[in-house]
Amino acid sequence: xxxxxxxxxxxxxxxxxxxxxxxxxxxxxxxxxxxxxxxxxxxxxxxxxxxxxxxxxxxxxxxxxxxxxxxxxxxxxxxxxxxxxxxxxxxxxxxxxxxxxxxxxxxxxxxxxxxxxxxxxxxxxxxxxxxxxxxxxxxx
Amino acid sequence: xxxxxxxxxxxxxxxxxxxxxxxxxxxxxxxxxxxxxxxxxxxxxxxxxxxxxxxxxxxxxxxxxxxxxxxxxxxxxxxxxxxxxxxxxxxxxxxxxxxxxxxxxxxxxxxxxxxxxxxxxxxxxxxxxxxxxxxxxxxxxxxxxxxxxxxxxxxxxxxxxxxxxxxxxxxxx
Numbered sequence: 311x312x313x314x315x316x317x318x319x320x321x322x323x324x325x326x327x328x329x330x331x332x333x334x335x336x337x338x339x340x341x342x343x344x345x346x347x348x349x350x351x352x353x354x355x356x357x358x359x360x361x362x363x364x365x366x367x368x369x370x371x372x373x374x375x376x377x378x379x380x381x382x383x384x385x386x387x388x389x390x391x392x393x394x395x396x397x398x399x400x401x402x403x404x405x406x407x408x409x410x411x412x413x414x415x416x417x418x419x420x421x422x423x424x425x426x427x428x429x430x431x432x433x434x435x436x437x438x439x440x441x442x443x444x445x446x447x448x449x450x
Numbered sequence: 451x452x453x454x455x456x457x458x459x460x461x462x463x464x465x466x467x468x469x470x471x472x473x474x475x476x477x478x479x480x481x482x483x484x485x486x487x488x489x490x491x492x493x494x495x496x497x498x499x500x501x502x503x504x505x506x507x508x509x510x511x512x513x514x515x516x517x518x519x520x521x522x523x524x525x526x527x528x529x530x531x532x533x534x535x536x537x538x539x540x541x542x543x544x545x546x547x548x549x550x551x552x553x554x555x556x557x558x559x560x561x562x563x564x565x566x567x568x569x570x571x572x573x574x575x576x577x578x579x580x581x582x583x584x585x586x587x588x589x590x591x592x593x594x595x596x597x598x599x600x601x602x603x604x605x606x607x608x609x610x611x612x613x614x615x616x617x618x619x620x621x622x623x
Binding site (some may be wrong): 320338367384385386387388389413414416417420421423427 | 493496497499500501503504506507508511524599600
């Protein structure tokens with residue numbers, strides 16, 4: 311089950327963060343997202359020669375904590391999407407397709423002429439679309 | 451669902467934008483009008499770059515990003531690719547479009563004498579100045595795309611021979 315999704319800008323400024331569970335502390339999830347930013351930086355700056363290519367958008371599993379798994383995705387414009395999930399068995403293809411739909415929703419939200427780049431995303435349509443994507447992810 | 455708009459609407463809007471900014475808002479200050487139009491182009495380029503880089507893997511260097519602009523981005527926005535790309539390998543790129551779509555309807559006055567080119571004739575410079583106002587918007591778009599990809603730069607346009615148009619990109623080191 312997805313507990314949190316987040317969009318972080320290219321200066322590591324948070325653009326959107328949404329948690330989908332009341333059980334866990336929202337602040338703890340924000341902290342997990344923040345720590346995963348360091349992992350992304352490390353991944354990008356020191357590319358692993360074996361396996362993953364340098365230029366893939368999907369960064370894969372960033373780091374597993376006790377309860378959560380954190381996945382990352384880096385766009386061409388240095389915007390990072392972070393997904394925190396509590397599922398134990400997660401297929402990469404599911405996460406990749408989730409990020410693709412999320413990316414499409416993000417592009418639509420940013421194309422809003424009233425959106426100021428660098429400021430938080432305040433579009434309710436975006437929030438609704440994200441809820442729908444998270445809802446349909448759980449059903450697969 | 452993708453919604454489409456007739457291209458004539460885009461053309462008319464661009465013409466009206468230049469007319470408003472240089473005629474009404476900043477009537478006697480063409481530099482301010484140019485700066486404002488370029489800023490609008492910057493925001494548009496910023497947003498378009500998000501959309502058109504969605505499917506692609508990340509760019510490894512500046513040349514890849516410039517090639518993306520020449521091929522994919524230009525085809526999406528202008529339905530054709532850049533015809534010629536030149537670089538001095540030290541941060542300057544010249545993108546040449548032999549039939550720039552937004553200037554295709556601008557009338558080209560045939561010069562009376564071909565042998566002696568007199569750049570100081572007032573008629574020619576006024577026409578050139580009028581056309582150059584239309585180029586600030588595409589320059590802004592290119593600058594917006596590149597800065598969103600992490601490449602700060604300055605973009606200028608050169609219209610010495612219509613309808614060929616060259617965009618000069620200088621990457622800030």
